[in-house]
Amino acid sequence: MATHIQTQALNHIPADVVSVSDYERLATEFIRRDILEYINGGVADDHTLLANRHAFNHLSLYNRISANFSNASTQLELFGRTQTHPLLLSPVAHQQLVHPEGELATAEAARAMNTPMIISTLSNTPLKEIAQKAKRSWFQLYWQPHREANARLIEAAERAGCEAIVITLDAPVNGLRNRAQRAGFQLPTGVEEVNLTGLPQAPVQALNIGDSIVLKGFMADAPSMEDLHWLRQQTTLPLLAKGISHPADAKQLIQLGFNGLIISNHGGRTLDTLPASIDLLPAIRQAIGNDIPLLLDSGIRRGTDVIKALALGANAVCIGRPQMWGLAVAGALGVAHCIKILQQEIEITMALCGCPTLDDISEDVFFKHSDIKQESIKEGNL
Numbered sequence: 001m002a003t004h005i006q007t008q009a010l011n012h013i014p015a016d017v018v019s020v021s022d023y024e025r026l027a028t029e030f031i032r033r034d035i036l037e038y039i040n041g042g043v044a045d046d047h048t049l050l051a052n053r054h055a056f057n058h059l060s061l062y063n064r065i066s067a068n069f070s071n072a073s074t075q076l077e078l079f080g081r082t083q084t085h086p087l088l089l090s091p092v093a094h095q096q097l098v099h100p101e102g103e104l105a106t107a108e109a110a111r112a113m114n115t116p117m118i119i120s121t122l123s124n125t126p127l128k129e130i131a132q133k134a135k136r137s138w139f140q141l142y143w144q145p146h147r148e149a150n151a152r153l154i155e156a157a158e159r160a161g162c163e164a165i166v167i168t169l170d171a172p173v174n175g176l177r178n179r180a181q182r183a184g185f186q187l188p189t190g191v192e193e194v195n196l197t198g199l200p201q202a203p204v205q206a207l208n209i210g211d212s213i214v215l216k217g218f219m220a221d222a223p224s225m226e227d228l229h230w231l232r233q234q235t236t237l238p239l240l241a242k243g244i245s246h247p248a249d250a251k252q253l254i255q256l257g258f259n260g261l262i263i264s265n266h267g268g269r270t271l272d273t274l275p276a277s278i279d280l281l282p283a284i285r286q287a288i289g290n291d292i293p294l295l296l297d298s299g300i301r302r303g304t305d306v307i308k309a310l311a312l313g314a315n316a317v318c319i320g321r322p323q324m325w326g327l328a329v330a331g332a333l334g335v336a337h338c339i340k341i342l343q344q345e346i347e348i349t350m351a352l353c354g355c356p357t358l359d360d361i362s363e364d365v366f367f368k369h370s371d372i373k374q375e376s377i378k379e380g381n382l
């Protein structure tokens with residue numbers, strides 16, 4: 001394990017840390033600059049990274065009065081299991097970059113806060129150990145070129161007690177992480193992708209002179225529709241696809257037998273100028289109907305963001321980078337605090353929007369510009 005790459009985390013929560021963005025600010029003091037650029041950066045010119053926040057901020061909410069909160073609750077059912085809040089932890093690779101305990105500290109926080117953790121294929125700790133600590137976990141699969149390797153990873157996840165499998169489909173090649181490149185980021189020695197050790201390797205693709213390593217190399221290893229069909233046969237666990245942006249892809253995956261989707265632009269880390277994930281949501285919900293669980297990540301930083309996602313058709317949301325910020329600043333305590341902050345913000349937003357339960361959250365929460373009376377504009381009342 002690499003020990004020289006981060007400043008030691010605090011064993012308490014500083015009094016002035018009250019929001020997720022406070023963790024983002026403070027994390028800059030705990031994470032080495034090249035690593036920070038790898039974590040915080042988007043791709044290319046960061047258009048999508050910025051769009052994620054911009055889109056949430058430009059949706060406005062109404063404050064409503066007099067709803068009956070006697071049976072109020074943030075509880076939901078996902079794949080037959082009850083959750084206290086509509087919040088999960090997105091898969092985030094290489095957590096030992098910011099804390100020596102890495103994923104184990106995050107798992108401890110997930111357990112304490114009763115929040116399912118989606119464990120990355122690229123974790124630095126074996127998935128079995130993380131799953132044991134987290135209590136409730138899902139496993140995120142990065143497709144491996146050899147089918148047998150995927151089968152073994154799924155088997156390991158099932159044995160570890162993971163409750164669902166999520167295959168990430170938006171990153172068959174890495175996006176252009178220009179900020180990380182400029183800062184000279186390389187994965188430090190000692191930060192290992194331990195789940196991949198010993199898995200069967202596919203023969204290396206022979207390229208002809210002039211062949212593109214991206215188009216003929218990496219893309220030859222990307223999962224085909226036949227592979228996804230095969231994957232569906234490999235597990236009886238709920239199977240979700242992450243990184244879906246086009247409604248036609250969403251529909252096709254559901255027809256193939258996928259049980260749910262995670263709308264995501266990978267936190268702006270794959271294709272730059274993809275729309276904000278919240279802007280992708282309504283069309284995908286419409287394409288797959290109301291019965292399929294739909295999750296969303298990318299840019300969730302406030303309880304208001306969560307309510308907006310639910311109002312547009314998501315069942316739950318996931319957070320990515322905030323895990324790394326919390327972990328770097330105060331280890332398990334920091335991650336748990338980030339989750340706690342968001343849970344409280346969700347509750348406050350529901351209270352102020354007049355929504356006692358998640359089922360009460362609908363598009364009615366939104367203020368629309370068409371709601372402004374033309375006369376008011378004319379009279380200059382606004």
Ligand SMILES: Cc1cc2nc3c(=O)[nH]c(=O)nc-3n(C[C@H](O)[C@H](O)[C@H](O)COP(=O)(O)O)c2cc1C
Pocket residue numbers: 038039040052090091092093094120121122140168242264265266267268269297298299300318319320321322324
């Ligand atoms: C450092 C880092 C590592 C990530 N690793 C993975 C991964 O291993 N698998 C995956 O599907 N997504 C990965 N993601 C993407 C997240 O799962 C998630 O989609 C994204 O972070 C959500 O956006 P947010 O960071 O704005 O919350 C990673 C993101 C970051 C920042």
